[in-house]
Each structure stands twice: as structure tokens, then as C-alpha cells.
Amino acid sequence: MDTIMEILKDLHPDVDFEACDTLVDDHILDSFDIVSIVADINDEFDVSIPVEEIIPENFNSAKALNALVERLMEEE
């Protein structure tokens, strides 16, 4: 979770990622941010996020993103 928080904070230092669960719905994260996050997660966790997993539900909060990474690591 800490690494994910670091990745997110690196993009938007002013956002409270612990509390916010509408990151995509409220356009805090745009498509450019999402591509950066996917690339960083690939590097940090050595896990590839398939394109079908790039949906708002998986990127709306740090918690959801963490759950996605954990699930993908388990599947791989």
C-alpha cells in the first residue's frame, strides 16, 4: 500500500488519497495519470495490469488500486 501511495502522491501531492474514493469519477486522475500509474506499478511490482482492468472501479481509490495489484499478483 505504501508504494502505491508513493506513486499516487508523486503525481498529485495535494490530493488526500487515503480518503478519496472518486479519483476517476471526479477527474482527479485523468487518462495520462492512469497510464503513468500502470507503468509505475509494472516497474515496482513486476506485474502487468491488463487493459481490461483499466476501469474506473479499479482506479477510484488507493485501496481499490491496491486490491487490484494484490489480485493480479496472486493470479500471476
Next chain:
Amino acid sequence: MLFTSYRFIAFLLVLFFVYYLIPKHFQWKLLLVASYLFYAFAGPKYLIYILATTLSTYCASLRIDRIQSVQAGYLKENKGKLDRKERKAYKAQMKKKQRQWMIPCMVFNFGILAVLKYADFTIGNLNGLLRVFHVAELPLPGFLLPLGISFYTFQTMGYLIDVYRGKYPCERNIGKLALFISFFPQLIQGPISRFDDLKETMFSEHPLDLRNVSFGLERILWGYFKKLVVADKLLVAVNAIVKNPGQYEGAYVLAGMFFYAITLYADFTGGIDVAIGVGQVLGIRIQENFIRPYFSRSIAEYWRRWHISLGAWFREYLFYPISVSRPVLDSSRRCKKRGQGWLSRRLPIYVSSVIVWFVTGIWHGAAWNFIVWGLLNCLVILISEECKPLYEKFHKRFSVKDTFWYRLFEVARTFWLMSFLRTLDCYRDVGTTFRMVGTIFTEWNIGELFRGGLMQLGLSVADYGVLAVAVLLLLAVSLTGRTGSVREKLAARPVAFRYAACFAMFTAILIFGAYGAGYDASQFIYSQF
């Protein structure tokens, strides 16, 4: 059959009565017959193309679905017997099998679109090269474009990709899939719907719901108002300016830009209003395609609010697949290892943005002006992205970000930037467009425009008066819509007020609508794309 024709209104009336009189389980079948009938009006020979798309997609999606079922069954049967590596290898093998059906189907369908839409453009450019080398030119095939092919091809391929991604199971009833592809209200100019969105209401049974019908009719009326009272009327002035570039320069070009922005908005959103309204009358929910786009504060925001379904299509099926693809991410990683962190972060975004905007441009039309238009949009968005740190510094220093005047400045800047980019759509020739835009800065003839110049553009003082009132009404409705549905608000008023408003709208369309000599109510601008 055009939305603005009497034939279409008669078609709708007959459909409406039959739709609510027949047994409810026949309703979607009737819509399928009506959609094919609607399509056949454009030329029965074009039915072959939509049928080919339907059949090929039906077969491919069934096969993909079958492979997914086999995979699920095998993994369930061997749960605990396969280690992680074996499971991963098996999944990869099955994914490859699915791609063996998906890719040929996509090549076939995008191939039809590419040949019919881009053959003349490609050969025309090739002929340009051949001329340089004094080689005999190739003849242009001059294919006629089947109605709505850009829209239904994208919608159908979106469905196929979703099935491949396992988002939802494929539709096993070919009739239902055929209706999803050919549903007549959205066939001409979208929106590009998603199967999981439409199927909820498209195939269910609909008893007559008077509230739905009256809301739908109000939406249709509003769409006709935008199209006939605003778009078609103002198009006369736009055409006068852009079709005579030698005669109308400077301030006229500026006026043309402004007029075209209003025309395109009224035309496209009007057409979508009619489509959504027809859907609602029939009990079918079609997704919104606009959220007050001219109130956007940046170009990126504008593209999230204008032609939403096309933007979403490109984002989901082109932008993300390219930007997170293995070759692009590997290249980005290599840059990072070489210490080129700046490039590493930007590479996926830049590569996918340029491709997406090139395709967006060429989707709108097989011509260089559309390609340049797409790439300029890309350039503006990427420059804005690069300028973000500067904006942030500015806003830290000056706390104006959320003030009314700063927001107004941002909205006006976005509006004019978009209007400027759209001049490429008006003049349809890159050289002429830039020359004409250049005259805005060299020809200082704004006085001439107001000393009778505007009256030479085919519209009278009364026409401008009607247009001014109509545009103010559009603005008022947009502003009202910010805090909830305008029709809900109208429905909350006394019945007499509601009927008076609808009657006034209907009368305005009859009296002020663009009919007769000098007007061309024949086409919706986006139906040509």
C-alpha cells in the same frame, strides 16, 4: 430517410402505434424490422455491408465465448492440479485462440470501412506522387459510403472487444445483435453505444408510459428546434463565408468561426436530442453524448464533454491498449534505464496520443484537413499537459483559480481555441484555412462587417434577431441543466405552462425553421462522418 423529413415523422408515428399495440415480446423484433426498413431507404444495396458486419461479428463473438467457456471449465476441473506457471501458460494459449477469431473479424470490418471511406483519399495521394514521376495516374473508385458505417462499425467492434475481454457474454440471438448494430435512431450520427448499456432497455418489454413518451417528445422537439431554427439557418451565413474565401476575409472569418461553432453544436446536439428522444418514446435509454461542452475550461475537458461516446471508444479501445502495450512500456523502461526519466514518463502518453488523434482526425473524414485538425488537437492537449507545472506555480502565486472571471476566461479561451481548430472543417483545405485565419490579423475590416457586411451573408435582420433569441435560449437551457434535468424542472411547473412552452417551441419551429429556397435541411453535419 432524414430525421428532418416528413417521411421520418410518418415512419415514427406508424412505428409508435404498432409498437404499443402488438404483444410486448414482439417489440424488439418490430424495432429490428423498422431499423432495416430505415436503412433500406438509404439504398437497399447498402444492407449487404451492415449484414456482413452483423454476421461476421456474430460468428466471431460466439467462437470467442465458446473458447472462454472451455477455459473456465478446464480451470474449474483442474483446480489445485495446475501450478501458477501452468495456469498462466494455459490462459495465454486460450487468449491466443480467441485472438485468432477477433483479429480477422476486426480486419474484415475495419477493412470494409477503410476501403469504402479511404480508397479515394489514398489513391488521390498516390496519384500526387505518380504525377511527380510522370507515371500514369490510377482511377479513383468513387465508392459511395453506406449510411452510418463509421458509427456502426465502431459500435460493433467495441462489442467484439468487450466480449474478448470477458466484460460480458456474447449475445446468442442474432436478431438481438442485429438490432443493437442497426438501431435506427443512433445509426446516422451516434451515439456509439455499448452493448451492456443498451441491452438493459432494448430487449425488455415496454408498456405505454405517458411520462416517458411526453419527455421523449419534448426532447425531439428541442432537437428539431436546434437543428431547424438555429443550425440550418446559421449554416447559410457560414457557407456564404467559407465558400467564398477570396471575398470574405478578416472579420468575416472570425464571424464564420463563431457562427460555425454554434451551427455545429446545434446541429450535432440537435440530432442526438432527436435520437435520445425517439429512444425514450420507445422506452429505450440511449446514453447522453454531450455535457454542456462549451462550458469546458480546457481542451482536454472539452473532449470529455463533446461526443462523449466517441472519446470513450478511443480511450478504451485505442489509447489504453497502445499506451500500456508491452512494446511501448518496454521502450519507456529502456529510456528510464538510460537515465532519460523525462522521456520515459512521456513516451507511452505521446505515442498513444498522436496515434489516437491521427485516427480521430481521419475518422471524421478522409482528407488532410481532418488529419491536421486531429493532430493540432493533440498538440494543444500535450502542450497544456506540459504547462501544468507553470499553471500550478501561477495559481499558487495568484489565487484566482476559482473566481468567476478566471473561469469565464478559461471557458472563452477553450471556446475560441476549439472554434479556431474547427476552421479546418469549414474550409476543408489546409492551405486555405491557414491563409484565411491569417487574414484575421491582417485585414482590419470589423467595421465593414457591421456596416451591412452581415446582411450580405444570406440572412436578414429578422433572421439575426431570431438567431440571437434562439442562442440565448440554448444558453439559458444549458445553464439550467447544470443543476438537474431541464425536462424534470419543466414537468414540475403547472401543466398549462408546460404545454404553452411546447406549443411555443413547435410554433417557433414552424415559423422560424429553415425551409424552402436557400436552405438545406437535408443533412446533419456528423452524418457525413
